[in-house]
Amino acid sequence: MRAKPEIVLKNGKPSAVILKIEDYEELLERLEDAEDIKWLKEVRQKALHFRTLDSPLLPCQGRNNLSSSSPIGL
Secondary structure (H helix, E strand, C coil): CCCCCEEEEECCEEEEEECCHHHHHHHHHHHHHHHHHHHHHHHHHCCCCCCCCCHHHCCCCCCCCCCCCCCCCC
C-alpha cells in the first residue's frame, strides 16, 4: 500500500510535499521517460539526411582547404 504524500502548508498555502523516496524516484523516472518520448516525437518529425560513405573525406564547407598540407590529401 502506497502512503499518501504529506502536504506542508506555509501561510495556509501548499509549499512542499513529503513523500517516500521510492515514490519520488518513480516520479523522476516517469518525468525522464516523458521527456524522452517528447524528444523522440520531435526527432521523428525532422527530415532524415544521409551521407555517402566517402563524404567524411570530402572538404567541409567553411573550413580551410588543408589538401596541400595534409599528408593523405584531405
